[in-house]
Amino acid sequence: xxxxxxxxxxxxxxxxxxxxxxxxxxxxxxxxxxxxxxxxxxxxxxxxxxxxxxxxxxxxxxxxxxxxxxxxxxxxxxxxxxxxxxxxxxxxxxxxxxxxxxxxxxx
Amino acid sequence: xxxxxxxxxxxxxxxxxxxxxxxxxxxxxxxxxxxxxxxxxxxxxxxxxxxxxxxxxxxxxxxxxxxxxxxxxxxxxxxxxxxxxxxxxxxxxxxxxxxxxxxxxxxxxxxxxx
Numbered sequence: 032x033x034x035x036x037x038x039x040x041x042x043x044x045x046x047x048x049x050x051x052x053x054x055x056x057x058x059x060x061x062x063x064x065x066x067x068x069x070x071x072x073x074x075x076x077x078x079x080x081x082x083x084x085x086x087x088x089x090x091x092x093x094x095x096x097x098x099x100x101x102x103x104x105x106x107x108x109x110x111x112x113x114x115x116x117x118x119x120x121x122x123x124x125x126x127x128x129x130x131x132x133x134x135x136x137x138x
Numbered sequence: 139x140x141x142x143x144x145x146x147x148x149x150x151x152x153x154x155x156x157x158x159x160x161x162x163x164x165x166x167x168x169x170x171x172x173x174x175x176x177x178x179x180x181x182x183x184x185x186x187x188x189x190x191x192x193x194x195x196x197x198x199x200x201x202x203x204x205x206x207x208x209x210x211x212x213x214x215x216x217x218x219x220x221x222x223x224x225x226x227x228x229x230x231x232x233x234x235x236x237x238x239x240x241x242x243x244x245x246x247x248x249x250x251x252x
Contacts, residue, residue, distance in 0.1 A: 032197060037180075040178070063239060065239075065241070073245075074243040074245055074246055075228070075243050076243070077242075080240075120180055125169070125171075125232055125239040126196065127197075128173075128181040128182070129180055130178060130179055130180040
């Protein structure tokens with residue numbers, strides 16, 4: 032099956048800085064890569080996704096990049112705000128999740 | 139739309155007991171799945187279904203059964219609870235839109251096995 036690795040496990044940034052979270056996957060047949068945000072005690076929610084025929088996708092302050100050759104994809108959050116503090120998960124297909132990154136944005 | 143609903147929200151079981159976690163969705167989604175979430179391990183797929191009458195195993199299926207008799211419902215059965223099954227359980231439903239599979243999660247069930 033697919034194996035997704037996610038780094039870092041924790042990330043602390045100052046408000047206004049950028050944050051980058053990286054994931055790698057093992058199955059070259061994977062073609063869909065969603066990112067989820069989970070606030071404490073809440074359910075995961077989809078924030079952005081990318082398909083394998085696209086190298087980059089942006090939605091306001093968040094962007095995702097995909098390198099199919101290297102089998103890695105990244106989440107970029109610019110101008111971070113305290114409300115961005117949460118755990119972020121990458122996934123391959125819809126079923127295979129990374130272990131999560133706890134993002135802390137300090138005011 | 140209620141979206142994806144799960145019951146109960148909390149449950150405490152003794153080792154060896156059995157129970158069923160309920161999951162329902164009202165979005166007419168074809169796909170449904172069950173995950174467990176343990177600290178530091180992300181979400182791990184237990185079982186999934188691509189339509190009524192069709193189920194398949196995920197990464198960690200041992201100790202769990204599922205069935206999908208209707209599009210709306212996807213219950214998860216714990217056959218003989220063990221402390222290792224203490225976790226938060228999320229049900230999800232999704233639909234395919236081209237090559238995207240937008241997935242919606244239920245609120246979760248926090249299960250403790252003593």
